[in-house]
Amino acid sequence: MPHPQLLSVEDLNGFGVGPVSIGLATGERLAIMGASGAGKSLLLRLLADLDPGEGRVILAGEPRETIAAPSWRRRVMLVPAQAGWWAPTVGGHFELSMMDAAVATAARLLLPPDIMKREVRVLSTGERQRLALVRALARQPQVLLLDEPTSGLDPAATAAVEALLVDCCGEGIGIIMVTHDAMQARRMADRMFTMNQGRLAPA
Template sequence: MPESQLLSVEELNGFGVGPVSINLATGERLAIMGVSGAGKSLLLRLLADLDPGEGRVVLAGEPRETIAAPDWRRRVMLVPAQAGWWAPTVDGHFELSMMDTAVAMAARLLLPPDIMKREVRVLSTGERQRLALIRALARRPEVLLLDEPTSGLDPAATEAVEALLVECSGKGIGIVMVTHDAMQARRMADRTFTMHQGRLTPA
């Protein structure tokens, strides 16, 4: 495997998806577009090992079957369109060692200074989206799988998120992003793919 190759996917099949073969280089940003129901979100779930599937998936030279599922999901982390929240306040979702990093990212993403102390139930959709991204990045994944990460954001917040993602990819994180925004794909992606009936083709 080339040193720059981070994630290798061969003949991946699952419910509504496949076969899909694709490679992601270290620090590369891929965009996936397509109509609703094409299988984009299902593909991200397959890559994160959240749904059953068949095929060969290798991360930094390590086959997925040799990595415990919780460890895989920490290294190949999915940020879904609607993330889950289990604690009443935002700070309950972050380990103490992550707080400084999380607070700094929150400021960069134009979130209020007291956001970590707020109750989740009062957050807007856009605030939740940005906090879910921060929650993932604070755990330092090797691959970040993003499902419509800016769909609920205004232009300023979208620009802030995109800038942070470009910076993270510059540090080596591989990013696979589902988006319906063709302009965003042009701005963000090193390569763009279209998904149709569960299969990927270069856009």
């Protein structure tokens, strides 16, 4: 039985991207591949309403223009390849009500038990990458937009991230993932796409 449509995109255009039309079902995982400069990251930014664009984007029946931008970005959450950090410690990026769930998610991603007490400046690239995903999931998005979520990780950490994402989809989150790893795309995606000069086509 097909899952209901979660995200619907019609004729989305922006700088370096478009027109793109695509649908994402509840709990579905899409992978997007393509050469550097093809527009993959720009597409994710357009979907997250971080860059100006034109077209129709609907989330669970609600047109994007009817949803305030901060609310949209919490519901359609972008995890960029290099996330920003604004507090000196890891824990400073989480509301108190989120902390227990965030610690549990961090443990699933093979992060140390005291990670929330650590200063961001001492974290490795891979730790920051996994923590950006923890931070996004703590806010309970409906759609995750992931830009190379495992590019800096070793095989064990990559497997942990992939297993967590599969479980997230089982709970109804939809995922659009940009990856350079064709093997990962085949492991993870229900559907695969390639991007070339801002246009999306089935792989």
